[in-house]
Amino acid sequence: MNDQPAFEAKGAAKYFGEVKALDGVTLKAEQGKIFGLLGPNGAGKTTLVNMLATLSQPTKGSLKVLGIDVVEHPDRVRRQIGLAGQFAAIDEYLTGEENLYMVGRLYHLSAKEAKARTKQILEEMKLTEAAKRLAKTYSGGMRRRLDLGASLVGRPKILFLDEPTTGLDPRTRLDLWHTIRELVAGGTSILLTTQYLEEADELADHIAVIDRGKLIAEGTSAQLKAKLGGDVIEFEIDETDKDKAMGAMKGVSKKAASYDAESRTVIVPVGGHGARRLAEVVRKLDQADVAPHTLSLHQPSLDDVFLTLTGSKVSKDDEEPKPKKRGRA
Secondary structure, eight states: OOSSOSEEEEEEEEEETTEEEEEEEEEEEOTTSEEEEEOOTTSSHHHHHHHHTTSSOOSEEEEEETTEETTTOHHHHHTTEEEEOSSOOOOTTSBHHHHHHHHHHHTTOOHHHHHHHHHHHHHHTTOGGGTTSBGGGSOHHHHHHHHHHHHHTTOOSEEEEESTTTTOOHHHHHHHHHHHHHHHHTTOEEEEEOSOHHHHHHHOSEEEEEETTEEEEEEOHHHHHHTTOBEEEEEEOOGGGHHHHHHHTTTTSSSOOEEETTTTEEEEEEESOHHHHHHHHHHHHHHTTOOOSEEEEEOOOHHHHHHHHHSSOOOSSOSSOOOSSOOOO
């Protein structure tokens, strides 16, 4: 492994008419690491992934994968990458074994190589016992493992995972986390977009937050949490009490409170002396005649950071319309 970035973007932008899906993003990822990409609905996450994976060309700026320009040499880039999108791109009417073998042949592996690689991937994804079953009989977690396995057939140096655990149960999600860690331990670099902040907190070595097409924060999970500084007070209220509650929180701390409409939650970064600030918050809410449903004091989480930076929590909606069929890089 050398000092060449796994991927990098310099002033990368993608415009759809007057809509700026991505607007001048510059970032760089190390090899052999997990780079987490967070952002609310419409932030530009999938747009960036699609451009890096050569599925879409930038309107301006440049993008490189292992030093290779994605516009000038897309075929060379595709030989270095794997892509697992938000929906499993598998043929339900083929067996798991047949799906992987087909992908191997599409990667121009010989019949013998494709067969050997298929066997290896089935073992790694713990799908050997289900290898002869039609993919349509697989559970959601099995389909996701098969899809991830298909993206690994070509032994990619860089793997793009676009919300890989969406819709999975907690047990299956933990299993997939383990698989992702093993891939990185084996030298694979990963770009991970996710709607689960605890997933980025658990897996990502470095995190970038984008909003409305622009990069608004970057750093490790600890560095991003440190931006809030100290403790955080969080309470849930009725929607009708929003204005009173937000007004009551003015002056409680140097950093402004944030409100998330979806969860009706107010986040107040209070720095040090959290217990003292908690008493002050309770007093001010009482004076404003606001009765919170829940009230807690805790260390800042990535969720708190995200809400403070963007004014909203991660949406489960996708930022771009999904094509009926997804190709594989």
